[in-house]
Amino acid sequence: MSTFLNNFFPADTAAMDPIFYPPSNGIPSESKLATYMVTPQSPEFIPNRINSSPNFYTPYHTPMLSNGLGSAGVNVVGGVGPSVAKSVNSTPSSLLGLQKAAAAAVAQQKQLQQQHHHKLQQQSQQPTQPSHALVNGVISTTQPPTGTQSYVNMSTPMKVRGNMLHNESPTNLVSGGSEKSPTRITPHASPIPTTLPANVHQENVGGTIYFYPTANHTTAANNSAVVNNVDPVSAHHAPPSVVAPIPAVQPPLLYTGHHVYPGPASNLIALQPKTHLESAFFLPDEMRSEILARNEISNLMLDPADVAQNALPPEVDNYHSLYPLEPVQALHGKITILSSTYKATHSTTGIKYCLRRLHGFRLQSTKCMAVVEMWKKLQHSNVVQLREIFTTKAFGDNSLVLVYDYHPGSQTLLAKYFTPTQEPNGYPDPFQGDARPFSHKSNLQRTNNGPLLPEASIWSIIMQLTAGLRAIHQAGLACKVLDPTKVLVTGKRMRLSFCGTSDIAQFDPNAANPLAVASMHQQDDLTALGRLVLALACRCLQSVQRENVQNSIEMVSRHYSTDLRNFIVYLFSTTQRRSVTDLMPMIGARFYTQMDALQSLCDMQEDELAKEMENGRLYRILVKLNCINERPDFNMDCTWSETGDRYMLKLFRDYLFHSVTEDGRPWLDHAHIVNCLNKLDAGALERVQLMSRDEQSVLIVTYAELKNCLENAFSELVMNAPT
Ligand SMILES: Nc1ncnc2c1ncn2[C@@H]1O[C@H](COP(=O)(O)OP(=O)(O)OP(=O)(O)O)[C@@H](O)[C@H]1O
Numbered sequence: 124m125s126t127f128l129n130n131f132f133p134a135d136t137a138a139m140d141p142i143f144y145p146p147s148n149g150i151p152s153e154s155k156l157a158t159y160m161v162t163p164q165s166p167e168f169i170p171n172r173i174n175s176s177p178n179f180y181t182p183y184h185t186p187m188l189s190n191g192l193g194s195a196g197v198n199v200v201g202g203v204g205p206s207v208a209k210s211v212n213s214t215p216s217s218l219l220g221l222q223k224a225a226a227a228a229v230a231q232q233k234q235l236q237q238q239h240h241h242k243l244q245q246q247s248q249q250p251t252q253p254s255h256a257l258v259n260g261v262i263s264t265t266q267p268p269t270g271t272q273s274y275v276n277m278s279t280p281m282k283v284r285g286n287m288l289h290n291e292s293p294t295n296l297v298s299g300g301s302e303k304s305p306t307r308i309t310p311h312a313s314p315i316p317t318t319l320p321a322n323v324h325q326e327n328v329g330g331t332i333y334f335y336p337t338a339n340h341t342t343a344a345n346n347s348a349v350v351n352n353v354d355p356v357s358a359h360h361a362p363p364s365v366v367a368p369i370p371a372v373q374p375p376l377l378y379t380g381h382h383v384y385p386g387p388a389s390n391l392i393a394l395q396p397k398t399h400l401e402s403a404f405f406l407p408d409e410m411r412s413e414i415l416a417r418n419e420i421s422n423l424m425l426d427p428a429d430v431a432q433n434a435l436p437p438e439v440d441n442y443h444s445l446y447p448l449e450p451v452q453a454l455h456g457k458i459t460i461l462s463s464t465y466k467a468t469h470s471t472t473g474i475k476y477c478l479r480r481l482h483g484f485r486l487q488s489t490k491c492m493a494v495v496e497m498w499k500k501l502q503h504s505n506v507v508q509l510r511e512i513f514t515t516k517a518f519g520d521n522s523l524v525l526v527y528d529y530h531p532g533s534q535t536l537l538a539k540y541f542t543p544t545q546e547p548n549g550y551p552d553p554f555q556g557d558a559r560p561f562s563h564k565s566n567l568q569r570t571n572n573g574p575l576l577p578e579a580s581i582w583s584i585i586m587q588l589t590a591g592l593r594a595i596h597q598a599g600l601a602c603k604v605l606d607p608t609k610v611l612v613t614g615k616r617m618r619l620s621f622c623g624t625s626d627i628a629q630f631d632p633n634a635a636n637p638l639a640v641a642s643m644h645q646q647d648d649l650t651a652l653g654r655l656v657l658a659l660a661c662r663c664l665q666s667v668q669r670e671n672v673q674n675s676i677e678m679v680s681r682h683y684s685t686d687l688r689n690f691i692v693y694l695f696s697t698t699q700r701r702s703v704t705d706l707m708p709m710i711g712a713r714f715y716t717q718m719d720a721l722q723s724l725c726d727m728q729e730d731e732l733a734k735e736m737e738n739g740r741l742y743r744i745l746v747k748l749n750c751i752n753e754r755p756d757f758n759m760d761c762t763w764s765e766t767g768d769r770y771m772l773k774l775f776r777d778y779l780f781h782s783v784t785e786d787g788r789p790w791l792d793h794a795h796i797v798n799c800l801n802k803l804d805a806g807a808l809e810r811v812q813l814m815s816r817d818e819q820s821v822l823i824v825t826y827a828e829l830k831n832c833l834e835n836a837f838s839e840l841v842m843n844a845p846t
Contacts, residue, residue, distance in 0.1 A: 384737040421531040436517040442467035477529040484523040488632035498623035505591030507620040530613045537607035544573045570662040587617040593703045601644030605651035653694025747837045768832035774813035806830035
């Protein structure tokens with residue numbers, strides 16, 4: 124069932140008695156993991172549950188491993204002893220032969236590996252100790268011959284440290300080897316075995332693979348215990364008498380088999396402000412703080428005292444947690460109804476909306492629902508969408524509430540561009556005012572509301588507002604309230620807000636066809652747009668007063684392109700019938716600049732999304748792991764999280780998070796954690812070596828097995844959780 128590195132020694136099945144697995148070795152005696160353990164106390168490996176969990180590997184079955192190797196984990200038997208020979212109908216001598224034959228093959232592989240990784244191998248050599256080497260990613264232990272005497276060869280991680288250094292930098296796996304991992308004594312993972320010498324026969328007993336030398340190859344080069352890699356394909360197809368060639372170098376893995384964020388695309392590197400290492404895993408700081416700020420605003424709530432002070436009802440129709448966005452004030456100039464704006468949360472969906480309340484307002488007729496429906500259908504990225512309207516007495520009067528989408532962190536165009544700026548140092552601007560007549564030019568380019576806007580910014584606003592307006596006009600509607608207080612700015616996005624409010628507030632039930640006058644209102648919209656653009660270009664609201672318009676246009680001619688001037692003049696020329704579609708040619712090729720900027724932004728955001736998608740996936744695995752690890756009690760069983768499959772998960776958790784360096788300091792490597800979690804999620808067939816906390820026992824399992832353990836344990840929890 125599991126992947127093992129074992130030596131076989133004279134023993135009988137009694138060796139698996141729990142007495143040989145005292146609690147001190149880190150594994151509870153009732154755990155079936157005892158089956159897989161090799162410990163100093165009980166070095167034998169005896170498959171005492173030959174028939175247990177026959178279907179364990181089924182979910183992980185792959186054609187490559189369909190030879191009974193146990194695709195969930197290649198069970199590797201290092202050496203074979205007589206008692207095992209008995210249990211699998213072999214003979215002690217042939218099994219001993221296997222040790223020798225396979226050891227010869229391994230020695231050959233080892234030599235090749237050593238050439239390839241000479242440096243690291245040197246580190247791992249321990250002249251007075253049994254030597255350990257990583258062969259095809261699997262630990263091989265060369266021991267002095269000791270006959271049938273037990274020799275505990277199962278390596279503690281300490282012993283394989285030198286070998287681990289070679290293959291086992293998770294950083295290499297995830298971040299392309301850009302960072303070198305420190306020396307560590309933690310267990311290691313090894314790639315899935317791929318080769319088996321042709322002179323070795325394999326047999327699956329209860330999910331454990333045993334290897335025997337074939338008749339022609341009962342002699343061996345030395346007494347090494349063998350752990351080998353198996354390529355089931357070649358094992359099946361190579362004629363028995365032909366020794367399968369051992370590749371000098373393992374072919375590179377073409378497919379990781381699990382999800383890994385591959386890093387940003389080359390076209391994004393230049394766009395990204397910083398390419399620090401952390402950007403490989405997380406959002407850029409700027410983006411993160413923007414999102415955090417928006418979330419914070421979105422989650423704002425009034426404390427109960429404020430709720431009482433604002434005389435806010437706890438609930439209004441389907442909405443609760445009202446939060447005022449502005450002080451109560453009259454609606455737009457032409458409409459004198461009192462209004463107020465709130466953020467509120469929908470009771471069933473929890474989604475936040477923006478409520479516009481018209482105080483003391485009674486709907487004259489339900490006929491206006493036709494126009495409401497038209498607004499509700501209008502969906503555009505530059506229009507704040509109307510969702511529904513309802514009347515309510517929750518405020519103690521007859522109020523009409525219009526429900527719009529809520530865009531946290533928004534401000535009005537008025538607040539953003541037409542509010543006098545405060546000098547950051549508290550001193551007056553030296554280039555402002557009458558005191559500095561010599562700084563005439565600088566003075567001209569500034570206003571009380573700040574410096575003149577770059578032309579590109581004005582065009583960007585124009586494109587967005589005309590886009591929204593075009594959608595509204597095409598729907599046969601008119602905006603009616605296109606002024607700086609009704610344009611919402613969220614980051615760089617402009618949205619026409621509170622559309623439809625005038626249509627409802629000023630609805631005349633006696634008008635024959637209320638929509639017939641839309642065309643007239645559309646002309647007004649275009650004039651309002653002209654005024655807005657002129658005000659923006661001058662960065663001054665007074666610039667659009669009738670008596671200032673001529674001067675303001677001249678000022679635009681001085682500071683901006685003729686195109687911008689012509690655009691404004693066109694919108695001011697009320698003698699002709701204008702159309703929003705006529706504005707497109709005036710925008711011209713600037714449209715492509717805007718589109719390019721937007722698409723680049725999309726590319727960046729998509730890349731961030733890819734990262735966060737991976738993070739979300741890892742988060743879900745961590746949630747599962749943590750629901751299981753250290754659970755004090757489950758179904759009256761206080762050892763649940765420490766026994767059976769859960770024990771593996773506990774050791775895996777240690778392997779993930781509690782690794783230490785050789786001198787015992789915490790070894791913190793984010794890439795290691797990410798890499799291992801990814802493999803766990805994918806149920807990779809790669810093996811991982813886990814060590815008990817007392818370092819007396821080592822367990823080798825595949826990620827596939829760990830995944831199975833995780834899924835089983837978690838579904839057990841889910842099944843017992845209240846619904
Ligand atoms: N859909 C929305 N999503 C998020 N915030 C909004 C939304 N609509 C308005 N706001 C916020 O509510 C505040 C008040 O909006 P409102 O349109 O009432 O502005 P105002 O300047 O007070 O205009 P008026 O004088 O017409 O009330 C604005 O500052 C804006 O930040």
